[in-house]
Amino acid sequence: MSALLDVKNITKRFTISRGLGARPATVHAVDDVSFAISHGETLGLVGESGCGKSTVGKMIVRLLEPDEGEVMLAGEPITHLSHRAMRPFRRKVQMVFQDPNGSLDPRQRAGDIVEEPLVVHGLGDAAERRARVENLFSRVGLRPDQMANVPSKFSGGQRQRLAIARALALNPSLIVADEPVSALDVSIQAQVVNLMSDIQREFGLAYLFVAHDLGVVQHISDRVAVMYLGRIVEIGDTSSVYQRPSHPYTNTLMEAVPRPDPARRHHRPTIPRGEVPSPMDPPMGCAFHPRCPMATEICRQERPLLRRVASGAEAACHHAD
Numbered sequence: 001m002s003a004l005l006d007v008k009n010i011t012k013r014f015t016i017s018r019g020l021g022a023r024p025a026t027v028h029a030v031d032d033v034s035f036a037i038s039h040g041e042t043l044g045l046v047g048e049s050g051c052g053k054s055t056v057g058k059m060i061v062r063l064l065e066p067d068e069g070e071v072m073l074a075g076e077p078i079t080h081l082s083h084r085a086m087r088p089f090r091r092k093v094q095m096v097f098q099d100p101n102g103s104l105d106p107r108q109r110a111g112d113i114v115e116e117p118l119v120v121h122g123l124g125d126a127a128e129r130r131a132r133v134e135n136l137f138s139r140v141g142l143r144p145d146q147m148a149n150v151p152s153k154f155s156g157g158q159r160q161r162l163a164i165a166r167a168l169a170l171n172p173s174l175i176v177a178d179e180p181v182s183a184l185d186v187s188i189q190a191q192v193v194n195l196m197s198d199i200q201r202e203f204g205l206a207y208l209f210v211a212h213d214l215g216v217v218q219h220i221s222d223r224v225a226v227m228y229l230g231r232i233v234e235i236g237d238t239s240s241v242y243q244r245p246s247h248p249y250t251n252t253l254m255e256a257v258p259r260p261d262p263a264r265r266h267h268r269p270t271i272p273r274g275e276v277p278s279p280m281d282p283p284m285g286c287a288f289h290p291r292c293p294m295a296t297e298i299c300r301q302e303r304p305l306l307r308r309v310a311s312g313a314e315a316a317c318h319h320a321d
């Protein structure tokens with residue numbers, strides 16, 4: 001069976017002006033990224049701010065078009081489809097954003113927000129849509145009487161529940177969740193992640209779950225991809241990546257994850273966090289070499305490609321294993 005989503009070698013560059021007289025600069029936001037997601041599966045996508053996670057998500061939902069590469073949905077290339085031809089695919093892929101304040105119209109009532117996709121796609125009559133919206137409200141843990149409220153009446157966690165209800169309205173196969181809990185209190189984060197787990201089973205959903213922290217995605221992800229400066233540096237089953245990280249950068253991210261294991265609790269970070277180099281001027285060779293304690297001459301010269309390593313994951317590092 002073909003994958004639900006197949007992302008093939010997508011690349012996105014942005015040209016930004018640097019003011020009068022200066023030459024414009026090119027930001028290498030996403031560079032040759034490939035991965036697949038199966039039906040019902042969750043892929044966690046993790047990396048520091050600016051590494052290109054949102055740009056990947058936006059290319060999948062067609063908010064951005066890749067400069068190179070292709071996004072396949074259920075075996076169909078969707079990258080260059082016209083707006084009209086895209087319509088049936090749009091229903092299949094929905095996005096939930098980090099900041100529901102930015103993605104929810106502050107003047108719209110909550111019920112109308114969730115109903116809107118049904119109206120846009122001409123689904124059901126008014127009574128059927130109403131019933132669907134009510135059902136979605138209760139499914140995400142909101143009360144039907146909250147349908148008349150505007151988003152500002154909701155707490156941060158409730159607004160994210162609302163955004164999830166809207167994303168579910170069209171019965172998608174895949175939700176791209178771009179840091180859906182990063183703006184929430186830690187105590188609320190687990191509730192929203194658990195809700196997303198529950199509805200995943202119920203609706204048979206697949207997720208691309210974006211976070212900058214490995215801890216957030218550990219329990220919900222079947223597989224995890226780690227990005228650094230626009231590229232995937234490690235990708236594999238959650239158990240392989242967490243129990244035996246193969247890329248030094250994955251190790252850095254792991255240091256930040258709180259661990260219950262007492263033997264490792266006092267393990268000191270060995271890798272300096274350092275500054276992330278600019279994506280306008282990525283380092284030669286391995287982009288991580290200026291921060292990597294294991295870097296050798298080959299790391300400064302040759303860009304490592306993803307390859308299978310002993311843990312079973314794939315890592316882009318000359319010295320993995």
Ligand SMILES: Nc1ncnc2c1ncn2[C@@H]1O[C@H](COP(=O)(O)OP(=O)(O)OP(=O)(O)O)[C@@H](O)[C@H]1O
Nearest residue numbers: 014016027029048049050051052053054055212279
């Ligand atoms: N529309 C744009 N124009 C110019 N540069 C952009 C644009 N969108 C993103 N970038 C740049 O592309 C790079 C990747 O950005 P992106 O938002 O995908 O990163 P991210 O991993 O989602 O970061 P964060 O964790 O902060 O959300 C960054 O250097 C960013 O400044």
Ligand code: SF4
Nearest residue numbers: 286289292299317318
């Ligand atoms: S290729 Fe070299 S610099 Fe890059 S992560 Fe591996 S050891 Fe470090």
Ligand SMILES: [Mg+2]
Nearest residue numbers: 053054055178
């Ligand atoms: Mg982002």
